[in-house]
Amino acid sequence: MSEAVAERFEELYGTGPEGVWAAPGRVNLIGEHTDYNDGFVMPFALPHTAVAAVSRRTDGVLRLHSADVEGGVVELRLDDLTPGTDRNWTAYPAGVVWALREAGHPVTGADVHLASTVPTGAGLSSSAALEVVVALALDDLYELGLQRWQLARLCQRAENVYVGAPTGIMDQTASACCEDGHALFLDTRDLSQQQIPFDLAASGLRLLVVDTRVKHSHSEGEYGKRRAGCEKGAALLGVDALRDVPHGELDAALARLGDEEEVVRLVRHIVTENERVERVVALLRAGEIRAIGPVLVEGHASLRDDFRISCPELDLAVDTALAAGALGARMTGGGFGGSAIALVEAADVDTVTKALQEAFAAAGFTAPRLFEAVPAPGARRLNRASSSA
Template structure:
């Protein structure tokens, strides 16, 4: 097992040392010093998959893996972007603020540019900037690398321009950027986790209760180390090409089902009424989508109650149950994630499930600390037996959301 993403070690250490390293990268690219350095983390979702756009419940944690952003404002209407992880290692993307419109910026640069557009679209007359990114959030692993980019930019601009926006409002603006500017119909899960999570806790979110001014979410204690447990993230290093279109298809299906049932959203269907509601739907595809969303919301509430009671080990079977629902009803799993989950459980994990949007990416496995290495090794051996690329494994430590590095 390794604490690496395949490109380099997690950049842990005193904030000052991390800040200095990122600031030096900024200086090497732009020839001047940054005004601020911020970071925003990736996330894993403990439970609550594809519930956010159904107005439901979710329970993510932030990771120690993060996007670090060094930034300095400009007064000439120009936005310059550079990533330490860019393929050529040296390119600067230069954009004019006046020409930022949805769909105008391809590739990774669309995410940070979209946040600047979203801030301006919301009436904040923010200027251009020089932005330098250095990230260890694995890309394509279902760990929200795009949300980390967005939330780092939103937080840095909020700081530099004195906007006074809450973390929840910054998350909503980041989601708006991804939905409208980039064109990805994501829910709010990723951005809320990156902005609002707290160290040592999972974030319980009832999407319908989110208030941009008050930030109504609840931190649920999650002391894995104190309980002698480890939450492994195992990145299968697989991402199937049809994932984006399938995501949008399922969201449309949920909206159609809610309309047929006369509900504002599927979160309004009680678990006790599920069977009767399924009989009113015209086809098995819609029934399966509804069954997953309603039972997944119930699992989030059950897991949250168990964590509140300090019963951490008892959540394991609910994680595995959630994976079966994603595999059989929502149909967003794949051969690789199914093998990883099945192997982890057979090797002693208390529970395991796919995390993220689906069709590849990562799984999580709740394991006794003493079993962590063996579980990770068993999954690696199972992949090797299939001739697949070796998975990457690391420990998910509940970490803080976006913050300034002093």
């Protein structure tokens, strides 16, 4: 794919790029909506990536083109980049440039051509992949010397402030920092990381992703409402973040919230979800991969009933996969659509796949997109300058 992206760059801009970079989407194995509560998450990178061919400019101009969006090259002036003014796909790469410059980094312009295989709107972090690939390219080209966690922070700021989506730090960190064959146990408070081996094939297992093709948008309000509710819960409980509520003291904490029913539900999910992440980490370290299945199911029930961010398609995917023999299943991502995951014995993949296809058809839903998720490398440079550069 890198050669094709470099060739298209040359067609667009008249010369080859200085390099080509890739950043992956991600699946979150467990730990949903905990990242903006200073909690624990456990994503892994997908083989699906956003790829960027990039060259520097010195004239304060940013030129952007995407193979995945109709239209020509979009030209922006760096001095004109202003948060909240761009509602198009260009807000993600432009927001990264804005965030870098706001942080004092000497970015003077760029030509960028992007192409992505990360499904959009599927809860697999297509936007974070776009942000991280542009950030990594500019870090390399301008020799900024940023650490991966710093790139993730800048990309989160681009999405929070420039795009206006109140997401946590997980997606960008997963894209920037995940390693091949591992899940990333991330403490979102201090960004400490542990790479946990997650070799499904060696255990005779597969993880199916069920893209329901129901689209969501984090910036349209519901995600923000959940975040505000969590912040309210932390304030009422007198803690900096819900991460600080111990699982063993959950019942007492909920009692203190009184008749704040919605806040009670949100707090209960976050506190129990953090504990689920820790259980999954312990099970994987012990080599008990199959035993994480029931924990995934618990997570889905919590997201459905307490956080209330599931939808009929996601619930059907989970229920159908479990009925067809999956060891565990849950929705993944921000919710209100997107994808579910199902932990399946390798011998049962065809059975579960067929059951899902038939169930969606019987319900009159759009046919889901199904694929196996394999833990893949994080963001990386694919090649150096084009020979024609």
